[in-house]
Amino acid sequence: MKTVLVIEDDIGIQKQLKWSLTDYELVFAQDRSSALTQLRRYEPDVVTLDLGLPPDPANASEGLACLNDILSLQPECKVIVITGNTDNEHALKAIALGAYDYYQKPVDADVLNIIIARAFKISDLEAENRALKSANVGNTDIIGNSESILKAYRTVEKIAPTEITTLLLGESGTGKEVFARAIHRQSPRVNKPFVAINCASIPENLLESELFGYEKGAFTGANKTTLGKIECANGGTLLLDEIGDMPLSLQAKMLRFLQERVIERVGGRQELEVDVRVICATHRNLAEMVAEQSFREDLYYRISEITLNIPSLRQRGHDIVIIGKALLHKFNQEFNTQVQGFTDSAMQSMLHYAWPGNIRELQNKLKSAVILADSKYITEEDLGLSARNAKVDTLRKVREVAETQAIRHAYTLATGNLSKTADSLGITRPTLYALIDKYRLHDLRNTETEN
Template identity: 40%
Template sequence: MTTTTKNVLIVDDEPSLRLLIRAVLEDDGWTVHEAVSGEQALEMLPSLTLNTALIDMRMNGMDGMTLLTEIHARVPGLPIIMLTAYGNVGSAVVAMKHGAFDYLTKPADNEELKAVMAKALNYSRLVDENERLRSAVKVTERMIGNSQVMRNVKELIEQAGPSEATILVLGESGTGKELVAEGLHRASHRADKPLIKVNCAALPADLLESELFGYVKGAFTGATTNKPGRFQLASGGTLFLDEIGEMEQVLQAKILRAIQEKIVEPLGSVAPVETDVRIIAATNRDLKAEVEKGTFREDLFYRLSVLEIRIPPLRERPDDIPALVAHLLEKLGQKNNKKVRSVRPSFLDALSRYSWPGNVRELENVLERAIILSRSEVLGTELLPPQVLSSQTYTATKSDPADSAHKSDETSLPRKITSTSLDDAERHALIDALESNQNHRERTADALGISRRTLQYKLKKYGLTRR
């Protein structure tokens, strides 16, 4: 079903009746599909997106009641209207008890037909709306955490999802920007269409342009066929432009035009192609600062940021760490074929004190490392990497007294921790990670669970670029 169309399937073996109903419904804005039998209707069903169906009770071969049951098994919630002769109203009433939406006696009065179809359309749209909301809830359930800041993010997804506005998702690397984009798409009226993702930092400008806008045969050496771009592939759906802050200005101008005019020009073509996409963009950069520096177009920034959703870094929501740990232990335990029940209090205490420069992605890496190295079903601090143990507010050794005192203890709640300076803690964590990896940037980034670009940014931020 879909909320933007009026599609109906008429199933009747009488051509004159189908012709009459078709004329009335097409005049009322419906797109009509016809089948002469129940068997043909079931063959057509997978290729159709329907709002309702009109089914004759008595047909040669499969009867209307059997077809009703078959369609409901394949398209649950589709409102089906039964057509019956005046003397067989009792059969139609029985059909309604088995899930039919309504019935009409033949020949149907035109106004009555339109009224019943309008009710079926409203019902199908309510069903579709509920399905979209349930889908969006499933995505937000994957966003682990019940802190106030995370509740705010989930509420914004539910509120902004159904709109057509462009949305800018802000957050550090590893916070879950892609998950937010998925939630917004699933909560939208475009949920049954594609969500196409593009990482703007992963490709050089010329390749990124061809990926976004496509090209025609002969546009450049090696272009042996026409290739549609991501804008065309996302038609009717959502285009997620991740790390848009890395995009060069020449390409920014073309993106702006595509958003404003809803057209793109494939490379090598002079014929513009219409597009119908919703744009969601994400970045770990401060785009306002980039605008002031002249590296990001101001007009594009305002086009993208109709609504901004900021995902808080993990250090701003330490209360969510226990829930994240519980979720990741189960997920990573299954992935690595290890049974892990819980963690010791000191282990969770150390996690709660650390500043997590790599955010949830780094936490996942730390937990997976601990699970792989563990010989027990309960994780202790001896399994934590040096950068976590040597953070500003926590010091531990393999003979951690907390572990000794609670050898058999498990925990689900961290102690309340406050840090005098999260920036200092993050700086010290970076220094420790660099030293542990002999100042090798790539290994340090991997250990922290962050990209090398993010590591470079943080080293510059804390004046550590010369290390």
Template identity: 45%
Template sequence: MLELPVSRRLLVVDPCDDCHQIVPGLRHIGWEVDSCELDAVNDRSCDVGLIRLQPFHLERPEAVKDMISRSGTEWIAVLSPDTLQLKTVGDFVCEWFFDFHTLPFDVSRVQVTLGRAFGMARLRGRSTDPIESAGHELLGESRAIRDLRKLLGKLAPTESPVLIRGESGTGKELVARTLHRQSQRHARPFVAINCGAIPEHLIQSELFGHEKGAFTGAHQRKIGRIEAAHGGTLFLDEIGDLPLELQANLLRFLQEKHIERVGGSQPIPVDVRVLAATHVDLEAAIINGRFREDLYYRLNVLQVFTAPLRERHGDMAMLANHFARFYSQETGRRPRTFSEQALVAMGNHDWPGNVRELANRVRRGLVLAEGRQIEPCDLGLETRQAPSLAMGTLEDYKDRAERQALCDVLQRHSNNLSLAAKVLGVSRPTFYRLLHKHQIR
């Protein structure tokens, strides 16, 4: 069967006469060429972009940066000799463009550059597809995250309270927002309260509100967070940090479904679904007298555990690339990929701060990176040799090597298990058997 030629779409932005002159030749060799002004780029799609970069573009670079970031492809700048002499053009082109050409065009060189840009755009597109196509915010394809998404799909339609447990930085609030978004209450408010971040003398007023004149400084009535969530979802983050006195008030609200504002005497009915999260051991807190047992059982009707990042084998590169794209606008730099050494360093790191730490390190890496790729030193991670292991049987060594090989290949090819199996030189069924044996994914 003959293989159909791959469609190659080129978008020329703010074209000049020289640009128009090379279009027929490009169409002759298979390019589908379209053109538009910069303001209309969002309505077009392309595989490669070409923009006639002029001084007024450099005066408002945010518009060009936004165009490149949104397109998710490679762009080539076209510069006149005069524009090339401008002070700011060098750094801008090096940071945001795949390549550049000066006028007049060297047609053969343009064709080669377009071909290379097209190839790079396809590679970049394949690496980002899993994130762009995800219809949810819980990113990843590890077994832990797939099981979590499946569980949330079951829990979201219910009205029962959910206790979300996990280490700091594992995305407990993200889980709560997903439960709300997939519930029948999705069109109503989602109100999050960090019980450990509000000063103790203000927390009752923050939760329940107050009437005018209830205390010094209460110049007008204030609606509390619980009342503001009426009809929607109330998320109590770090519930283990809630003072005991407030725990009693919260328990009364959960039992009676109404509140009283501070300084008020009229009960106010409030309809909310309550989600709570904690990274502390509530069972131990109950034994130590720091958490009410009756409140624990009111909140712990359904339970969700968020896995630490070190157990999400294969998700590291996907999440790192997601954060690189997400923070590129904030840092004013184009999204960068990660070197092989950076991926290895990330795989060796323990990630005590979990996904939050990964996001912050990638943010740092975007700012510090000097080359096309982010290196370990940009992330604040150094490559290190694996620690020496205690002596064991030959079978122990084989198991450790087998598991390490699986984790390493998933780190690079988590979105293509057929390729992962091929890299290891095993069949796909054998690959799945090994994953199951080592309880990975």
């Protein structure tokens, strides 16, 4: 349930609003000081503010000062000012200061409900737009603002200006090529080619000629000299995707290229110098493959001068929803659809699904959901996901569990002495008593010792 902060000193109006605005959780404040306290505590998206606050209820000076303080602390907050039925001058002044809307007494619950609902709608849209704008990290195609993805991107920023050979590790579908392109775009080679080749998608007998090219007549069907991917990337960046699938027979030739920066085309005798920055990527555990002797140890150390681990989608928390909204916008344009968002159950399903296929799987789920959706909001059924085990504890519940565990742990270490327990927790004894009463830990008082 969404929270509305009601700043009103009239107890009668407080009661009227409490019974009228049943769709919201109301928290009340009677003056500017208590209003700012409640604002910091609850951080509401919508506030109703009576301009006639004490100690100057006959005028609007205190209410306007309170409005200014609210918007200074929380600029995105939607403040609906409530004025007397003839007080247009102060209402317009409040709008000029940044209030979202104004409403004149007497209170009509139906009208006020509509204004508040509209304020929440605008607030949600603005928050979504801010999230989408801030989600594209560093003006790249990397979307998200979780700590894990920001940490990975900070590594990109550090290695991009260098020529160091980079190994990208991550599960299938995590966006390894997106990271490779981000490195290229921030490198001095940005205006040169970016060439990617998937070592797993090309048959073993063709991979060498794809990489190194071939001379005319090198084999049946070689009717002309053809450049390989390495030569095509000359001056730029080469991504060797899924290098863990490169056959052992080709790894020795790849090692020589990386060390000497020269190649020989298939069927050729001439060494050709190439200036290429190399990025490798794989979902395999190359260290284990080295131990199993299915990947050359010298090549492993040559391609992993620096290693960047890309987090899986399930490790990225709320990024899942941010990426989902960005993809929804993209697919709406692609398929000329008008899907507006996700139901709460759909978002919970997205957050608690394991996503073994990572972003690639999310793309596929959303693409089909956008096409098949019967309403303006995608449901968990449209996504083909289940919301079971999707219960999320409130912050209040999390705090209660954490504080209870901390109190009991400190109490045990203090061998049952509440004074020592309070000292170790950094609080006063009365505060400890209040927490014991709040969380009903009465057994701690009953067994208190005085040693």
